[in-house]
Amino acid sequence: MSKETLEWLRGNVRVGFTGENGPAWWANSGEYMADGTHFEGPVPAGEVRRVLSIPIREGSVETTYVNEDGETVTRRDPHRKAMVNGRNGDILGVFKEGYRFHDYTAWTLGALEQVTDLRAAAGGTVGDTEIGVSSVGLLRRGGVAWVQVKLPTTYEVAGFGYQPHMTAATSCDGSMQSNWFTGMGAVVCDNTLATAASSAVTRLKVPHTRNSLPRLEAVRFELGLMLKAADDFQVMAEEWMGTEVTDADFRAWMDEMYPLPEDVTTKGGKRGLTLGEARRDELERLWFKDSKVAPWAGTKFGILQLDNTYRTWERPVRGADGGRMERHFEGLIDGTRAAEDQKALDALDRVLERRLVIA
Numbered sequence: 001m002s003k004e005t006l007e008w009l010r011g012n013v014r015v016g017f018t019g020e021n022g023p024a025w026w027a028n029s030g031e032y033m034a035d036g037t038h039f040e041g042p043v044p045a046g047e048v049r050r051v052l053s054i055p056i057r058e059g060s061v062e063t064t065y066v067n068e069d070g071e072t073v074t075r076r077d078p079h080r081k082a083m084v085n086g087r088n089g090d091i092l093g094v095f096k097e098g099y100r101f102h103d104y105t106a107w108t109l110g111a112l113e114q115v116t117d118l119r120a121a122a123g124g125t126v127g128d129t130e131i132g133v134s135s136v137g138l139l140r141r142g143g144v145a146w147v148q149v150k151l152p153t154t155y156e157v158a159g160f161g162y163q164p165h166m167t168a169a170t171s172c173d174g175s176m177q178s179n180w181f182t183g184m185g186a187v188v189c190d191n192t193l194a195t196a197a198s199s200a201v202t203r204l205k206v207p208h209t210r211n212s213l214p215r216l217e218a219v220r221f222e223l224g225l226m227l228k229a230a231d232d233f234q235v236m237a238e239e240w241m242g243t244e245v246t247d248a249d250f251r252a253w254m255d256e257m258y259p260l261p262e263d264v265t266t267k268g269g270k271r272g273l274t275l276g277e278a279r280r281d282e283l284e285r286l287w288f289k290d291s292k293v294a295p296w297a298g299t300k301f302g303i304l305q306l307d308n309t310y311r312t313w314e315r316p317v318r319g320a321d322g323g324r325m326e327r328h329f330e331g332l333i334d335g336t337r338a339a340e341d342q343k344a345l346d347a348l349d350r351v352l353e354r355r356l357v358i359a
Helices: 006-012 045-052 104-116 193-202 215-223 226-241 247-257 267-289 300-314 321-334 336-358
Strands: 013-015 056-066 072-085 091-096 132-139 144-150 155-157 160-171 178-186 204-206
Touching (some): 006 013, 045 104, 104 215, 226 300
Antiparallel strands (some): 013 132, 056 072, 072 091, 132 144
16 A cells, blocks of 8 residues: 555645646545645645745654663763654654755755746746646655656657656655756656656756755756756657667567566466466557557657556556555656666667677
């Protein structure tokens, strides 16, 4: 099951541009526009700042124990500190004294405002192009915060629609460094294809060290404009759509990515064969018949769209659909999705290289 309850998500996440993209999976059916969690346009500036204003405080680290004389002793560790949710007292993380908290508003919204000329997060402009906050939220009891902005303009390459995004995310529970990345939120399937494709070019991370606080000004300079990400992705997507992948290449790619067990005489081998064949059947269905993949079948772009769609929507995940979506969003933030995308591309490159050698 999802680590986040529906109550938490509805209280701590705000989603914009529902007129274009629809509501989040956790939205109250038919009521999400009235309950204050969703907005037809960008998330208003006041609501963004309200979500990010969770009071994170530093606290001392103490322990109480019974010593060998039977006395109850309380001892404080002067070299460690706790990060605490100031609203309810939840201890979100314990760190060495050199750890530095990155203020949620300054390191997410504040950085994006200056980099994208966001104008109070309510729909500013870069040149003549409107931008605004598409989502803002807290996860892990308030230990993680993110803000995402996007260009409402939809780009298209050979029938694939996408929108450039820039996301800022940070934490105070030790789960991630402060990081920013540009990418594309695909109009089809809500997958992470463009995010993963562009993240290696524009991703930036800053650790929570004692020397990190002065880096915020440098971060704002280094990130650049998200418009560049859109241009970079279009060039790359056109190249991938022009790279042929035959049916034989597709099946060889499955052998690389999802090989069947060689020994099927054991109980585990038989089960692995059954599961592996079912997975291949699903991949073939997506490749040849699914509208989220089939339009680009026969190309390198199609292989990435296939694997990403399979991992996002079809790969078995423990728990309900909430668990699937939470895993999806966590993977976006921590880079897991980008690594998986790259693995799929590397496997295809090996297949295509062998084909060239044989030819």
